Amino acid sequence: MRYGSGCDPLCTAPVPAPFPNAALVGPLALAARGLACQRGDRLLFQALDFELRDGQILWLRGANGRGKTSLLRLVAGLSRPAAGTIERPGVHAERRMVYIAHANALKDDLSALENLQFLARLHGDDDGEAPCSEALRRFGLLSRRRAAVRTLSQGQRRRVALARLLLARPQTLWVLDEPFDALDTEGIATLDEVLAAHARAGGAVVLTSHLELTVHDPEPVCLQLDAVAVQ
Amino acid sequence: MSSVFGTIVARDLLLAARRRIDALLPIAFFVVAVSLFPLGVGPEPQMLRQMAAGVVWVCALLAAMLSLTAMYGADYADGSLEQMLLSGESGFSIASAKALAHWLITGVPLVVAAPLFGLLFDLSGPALLALTLSLLLGTPILSLLGGLGAALTLGLRSGGVLLILLILPLCIPALIFGTGAVSAVESGLSARAHYSLLGALLIASGLLVPWATAAALRIAVE
Numbered sequence: 001m002r003y004g005s006g007c008d009p010l011c012t013a014p015v016p017a018p019f020p021n022a023a024l025v026g027p028l029a030l031a032a033r034g035l036a037c038q039r040g041d042r043l044l045f046q047a048l049d050f051e052l053r054d055g056q057i058l059w060l061r062g063a064n065g066r067g068k069t070s071l072l073r074l075v076a077g078l079s080r081p082a083a084g085t086i087e088r089p090g091v092h093a094e095r096r097m098v099y100i101a102h103a104n105a106l107k108d109d110l111s112a113l114e115n116l117q118f119l120a121r122l123h124g125d126d127d128g129e130a131p132c133s134e135a136l137r138r139f140g141l142l143s144r145r146r147a148a149v150r151t152l153s154q155g156q157r158r159r160v161a162l163a164r165l166l167l168a169r170p171q172t173l174w175v176l177d178e179p180f181d182a183l184d185t186e187g188i189a190t191l192d193e194v195l196a197a198h199a200r201a202g203g204a205v206v207l208t209s210h211l212e213l214t215v216h217d218p219e220p221v222c223l224q225l226d227a228v229a230v231q
Numbered sequence: 232m233s234s235v236f237g238t239i240v241a242r243d244l245l246l247a248a249r250r251r252i253d254a255l256l257p258i259a260f261f262v263v264a265v266s267l268f269p270l271g272v273g274p275e276p277q278m279l280r281q282m283a284a285g286v287v288w289v290c291a292l293l294a295a296m297l298s299l300t301a302m303y304g305a306d307y308a309d310g311s312l313e314q315m316l317l318s319g320e321s322g323f324s325i326a327s328a329k330a331l332a333h334w335l336i337t338g339v340p341l342v343v344a345a346p347l348f349g350l351l352f353d354l355s356g357p358a359l360l361a362l363t364l365s366l367l368l369g370t371p372i373l374s375l376l377g378g379l380g381a382a383l384t385l386g387l388r389s390g391g392v393l394l395i396l397l398i399l400p401l402c403i404p405a406l407i408f409g410t411g412a413v414s415a416v417e418s419g420l421s422a423r424a425h426y427s428l429l430g431a432l433l434i435a436s437g438l439l440v441p442w443a444t445a446a447a448l449r450i451a452v453e
Contacts (some may be wrong), residue, residue, distance in 0.1 A: 078313060079453040094440035099317055107242075121238045122318045133355030 002182040014072030019113070025087070029173050029204035030075060034084035037070045043230045044070055046083065054171060057207040059197050059213055062225030066209040069102065071225070072174065075206060076175050076209055088173060098123070098168045099175040102209050104161035108150040112141055112160045115149055124166040135166035139190055154182040165194055188214060235320035236328045237330040243332030253301070258340045261294040265348045269288070276353050283352030284362055284413030288406055291366060295373040296335055296398065300391045302329060302381040314453055324443025330371070330378040330441065340371035342441045354413075361416040365409040372405045375440040382447035405432055 028203060029052050036046035044067030061066045073079045074086060076099040088097070106115045112199045113132055120127035136145045139159040162179060174195075180188055192215040194207055199218050213220050247254040268286045269279055276324040315325050345366050349359040380398035384390035413424035 076317060078317070086331075097317070099313070101310045101313060103308075104315075105314045106308035107246060107305075107309070107311065108244055116244070118238065118242050119314060120313060122235060124234070124319070201328075 026202050028052075028059075028138045029054045029056070029085060029088070031087040031205065032084065033087075034076065035071075035081050035086065036083035036149075037067050037074060038082040039067070039070055041198040043082070044122040045225055045228045046230055048084070048225075048228045052173075052204050052221075054202045054204050055199050055218065056204055057195060057213075057215065057218060057220040058204075059222050060206065060225060062229070063220060066225040067227050068225060072099070072101075072177050072206065072208065074174050096169065096171070097173045097175060098165060100161055100164065100177065100179060102181070104157050106149045106157055106160055109148060111146050111148055112136060112152065112156075113145040114200045115160060115231075116163055119164050120167045123164075123168075124134040125164075125169065127167075131167055132163075134221055136160070138166055138194070139163045140186065155184055155187060158182045159187055162194075165198070170198075171202045174203065174207070176205065178208055178210070180209050180211050235315075235318050236324050237335055239315065239325060239328035240332045240335070243329065244335060246331075247336045252287075253298075254336055256338045257294040257297045258344065260297055261290050261344065262348075262391055264290040264293065266351070266431070269351065279352045280354060280417070282411040283349060283354050284365075284417075286352070287345055287348055287362060288366070288369070288409050291345070291370065292373060292399075293335065294296050294341060294401055295370065295377060296395055298333070299377040299381045299394055299398070302333055302378055303451075304381070304390075305387050307451065312448065316318055317450055321381050322448055323441045326378055326382070326441035326444035326448065327437075330374045330444075333375040333378065334371050338374055339371055340448060341368045351385075355364065355417070358416050361413045364426065365412040366430060366431055368426065369405045369409040372429075372433050372436050373402055375436045375444075376401050379440050379444045380442045382451060384449070387453035405429065408432070 010031075015073075016041070033049055034046075035048040036045045037048075044065075048071075050058070060071060066122045068093070070079070074081050075088075076097065077086075105119065107118075108111075112120070113136065115128065116132045116136065119134060133142060133145055136142055136159075136180045139162060143158060143161055143165070143183050144156065146154065149160065158179075158181060165174060168174070179191060183191060187213075195207075195215050196217050199205060265287060267280070272278065272282070303312060306315070316322065318325075342363060346359045347361050349362050354362065376398050380394040383397060384394045394441075403412060408425045408428045410432060412422040412429070415422040
């Protein structure tokens with residue numbers, strides 16, 4: 001297990017204790033045991049063990065091609081591990097999980113609001129116009145909510161995809177692949193607030209980011225994939 | 232019907248309404264292809280009457296193939312397909328919803344347009360009815376099988392060609408019984424056997440093909 005200060009020196013996050021704010025940390029949200037992942041004929045990593053508890057933010061780090069996205073897809077249940085197991089005790093019928101991939105899953109011809117409502121309806125979340133508009137407002141897109149996604153910038157598209165987090169039920173497991181990608185400072189600050197509030201409310205987050213995380217309450221736990229990479 | 236099923240069908244219809252030109256392409260192809268036959272083979276009424284059912288059916292089949300590559304391709308590329316598969320709904324339901332949406336967008340207009348083209352070929356009233364009924368039973372089979380082909384060829388570079396090679400042979404029974412129904416009526420026989428066989432094909436593909444499609448989608452996403 002390689003958490004926080006247990007990470008190798010490449011992990012430059014503010015050094016957290018193995019379980020920061022341990023008093024607030026809740027039941028197990030996600031556990032991987034002896035996990036190995038294969039892409040094509042290449043073994044990306046093996047013998048990976050980690051745990052994520054409710055109230056924690058897990059930050060996956062590693063060089064390009066280390067298998068961060070592949071690990072998130074394993075966690076989301078979109079692919080199967082080459083070895084080992086993943087437990088998600090909190091995820092019932094996969095509905096208590098939000099997976100936001102690198103692709104935003106938005107349709108160019110629909111408006112921001114229609115896209116958000118479709119995704120919410122698909123996952124059984126509240127798809128009313130009021131909560132969806134409110135979610136878009138939090139991400140600064142209220143005035144653009146009727147605009148076709150085709151006309152939005154990359155960063156704005158990312159914001160629409162992320163607005164879905166605000167519609168998800170509390171205490172879900174959030175699996176986010178490079179959520180800060182294409183976001184400006186203001187967008188990063190909003191996402192930081194949303195992530196921190198979710199964790200404090202007892203939700204769990206696992207994310208990847210090339211940028212230093214600026215969310216500090218709770219302090220993210222770092223998992224360095226370079227250390228388990230198969231050379 | 233689950234809410235996810237309805238949600239996917241409604242979204243696909245909305246998307247088709249937003250991209251009307253793309254949605255109209257198969258039906259435009261059908262209209263043009265069917266209209267070219269009398270010009271190509273000559274205006275002999277007897278000959279046109281004889282080949283009407285075959286021409287309309289083959290053109291409907293090809294028109295249905297036209298829009299298949301886009302059926303899952305766009306959802307696969309932009310990540311929507313992953314979100315659908317993570318919705319907790321069964322793959323069977325998702326594949327059925329996509330096939331139904333495809334049929335509503337391409338199949339129904341073909342069924343509606345077919346009698347007009349039957350008239351163009353001087354078909355009799357009962358034969359027109361048989362043509363429409365056989366297309367009504369047959370076009371959903373094309374959408375279901377087409378969905379399977381689209382799912383199997385997802386992410387392949389020359390998927391379009393492979394898709395047609397895979398799916399056309401599977402569509403041949405529907406084509407034979409569909410045109411057979413019209414020929415039977417034309418020669419004064421009952422077409423009930425043909426309808427029964429088409430109906431049986433429809434039920435069998437409705438029950439089995441979405442399973443296979445769902446499995447293919449899971450493999451494509453993994």
